[in-house]
Amino acid sequence: MVRYILRRVFYMVITLFIIATVSFFLMKMLPGSPLKAEDKLTEEQKEIVLEKYGLNDPVPVQYITYLKDLVQGDLGISFAFDNTPVTKILMDRIGPSAQLGAQSLLVGTFLGILFGLIAAISHNGILDYTSTILAVLGTSIPSFVFAGLLQWFLAVETGWFPVALWGTFEHTILPTIALMIFPMATAARFTRTEMIEVMGSNFITTARAKGVSEYGIIFKHGMRNALIPLVTVIGPMAVSLMTGTLVIEQIFAVPGIGEQFVSSIMVNDYPTIMGTTLLFAFLFVVIILVIDLLYVLIDPRIRLTGGKS
């Protein structure tokens, strides 16, 4: 187990290194420069400013400098926010995004599993069709449509919730609902399909024959097996939810990282772009590792090290 994890961590570092390299060179291909008053300065004036930021060096030299700093954990100073370290921007912005992501993931998957379960139990019944239709709508309608509707009906018209902005728990409710539709619908569809399949398998028939109660069959034997594939989907979904979404964050004026990332690209804030990319990549590889480890815990059929044991 320990050896397995160490090996995985080694691969993770390599992955991150490749991502850092590729995005560094891609970023350098973006048109324009981080200069803010580019259209007003003479060539000579531009040189003076670029020199100060070390942007006059050849790109390979910049790349080496960048890697050196990165290894020491230094993500640099933002070009867009005066004198502000990139780490501070990331720390300040990941909070709201992660909170919304976690809330919507938890509530969304819980409700999704519940609906999926109900649908599976009433297979081909009216509840099944209703929840299937809702699930299809939920996966196909983009979240910003929900966001707009929620904002209009639950905030502007009725005044039940704050329209937008960030601060108290109430402020998080509408964006959470808007964000949770997708994980909910996805979880519902997966749970339903898997549950129906599992319920038709031999070991359920055996359990029934042994006289296990219906409750025991559904929750102990059925669900435990039906949820395994769901873990695969939840991982990447968790990352994408927690790293924020541009549109939801804009609509509800949430100071999140998704929105920040796009702004940084727009103004060529190189250090912040790199920092955010690496943070996202890091979260992603960590979550994938966690999921692989989770499999071992929940599915006895999976072994990490060969078949010898």
Added chain:
Amino acid sequence: MKLKWSLLLALGLLLSVFLVACSGDDGDSAEGTGSDDKKEEEPAKDEENVEQVLNFINGDTIPSMDPSMATDEYGFQFLGATMEGLYRLDENAEPVEGIATEHKVSENGLTWTFTLREDAVWSNGDPVTAHDFVYAWQRAVDPDTGSEYGPYMMGGVIKNATAVNTGDVPVEDLGVKADGDYTLVVELENPVPYFESLTTFGTFLPLNQKFVEEQGDKFATSTDTLLSNGPYKLTDWESTSSSWNLEKNADYWDAETVQLEKMTYEVVKDPQTGVDLYESGTVDRAGLSSDLVDQYSTHEDYVVTPETSVFYLKMNQTRNEALANTNVRAAISRAFDKQALVDQILNNGSLVANGLIPANFTPMPGGGEDFREVSGDLVTYDVEKAKEYWEKGLEELGTDSVELEFLAGDSETAKTMNEYLANQLETNLPGLKVTLKQVPFEQRLDLDTNMDYDIQFSGWGPDYLDPYTFLNLWLTDGGNNKMGYSNPDYDALLEKTTTELAQDNEARYQTFLEAEKMLFEDAAIAPVYQSAMAQLVSPKVKGVYVNPFGPTYEYKWASVGSEE
């Protein structure tokens, strides 16, 4: 738990609103209607009745509060509210006393001697002195600072600014000296008649050297690392903050004029969200994008404020031989219906532009008419004339068809506008084929720098209160010309305004009129429109002035009035 607390808070707030309403009841009705006239004499009484707090939206975070480094709208906005330079622009965009009370200009117009007030202090108690200006201005052009606006605003204006920036002479040689603590002597490179208004700009604000050096890299990154010497203080702010406040600065030398106690700010980027917040009463002002104007133009709080940015088509004379032909350019600049564009696509109070200098920007010297009005319509939509010029042009070129690449922005509104313009040109000028190239802003700048376009949709906002800020764009070696326009007569005219006529403002403006006319005789550019902002503004917001350049809003004289 949190929910309970906020419920309690809400109830408490509700209660306090009732209490305020009750306590203000006795004199409120009389005060409410007459408050406007009485404000001058009884500001204190007014404050008792209405809470002097306004809530605003900001379109983005504040990237910099360092006067030497600021380059953007929001930086200059909050610098303008929290700091004060030599002068400040009033309601009519006239410079009024700030840290300086008066100034004298030497006979040759090159030496300006400012007398500073002795009762101005920084928010840490230090007096604001002439040395603060010397330090700040030197810092702005010091190459080690890496400022963009420093060399841009001061180069060619303050003596040696460019030479200091390139490192040719030491910073001490910059033409700004303190003569004692309260006299500032500024030497200019050429006489600059608009220098007085220029000193209101953010880059020219003073800095407390001791404080700035103490803070080092941390300077101006949060409330604690900022000093204020203006009407307000920035509170609860960090460079990454998405909400903050402006609070009245009790130490400001003219604090009794300042009526507002507090302004709150929240970053909201989506215009629809801004409007929703306005409708729910959370904020007192919201901007409207073009697509929202239709819906809200009948709203009772709908307000249109003209701006001083002008948008036009640049016609590159170096890449496509057709555009080197004056008749072709003259045809293009007359071949699109600007009124329809302004009314139907922009739909936000923008004005048709028939010249380069915007309307309501610079009045003729001596309190005369607006420059735009005197100069008149230099190029208007006129299909007949356009066709005439077009045919003449084609004949001279010896062809019957022309293909042009139209470079422009890629926002939603921009795209609609680009397609409209291309369609108008193709319809009104037979044989013309226009290919659209719609790209993000940064890419457009790159293509502009390399002069890699035929026609480009572009615009400019003023950097100081003088027609020269627009006219100098088209000098032969102008940094923003980038379209191959060159007319030695035009260059000579403008040169005259900075040299022999520099001290005779009357003659300067006459020369500007001549130069602008020449620009359109040459059909150098095709003006399209002058922008405006459409907003919903609460009627209780009083005394907020919109500046023609520098900070968008002036809040020194702002207050909360009655809702009616």
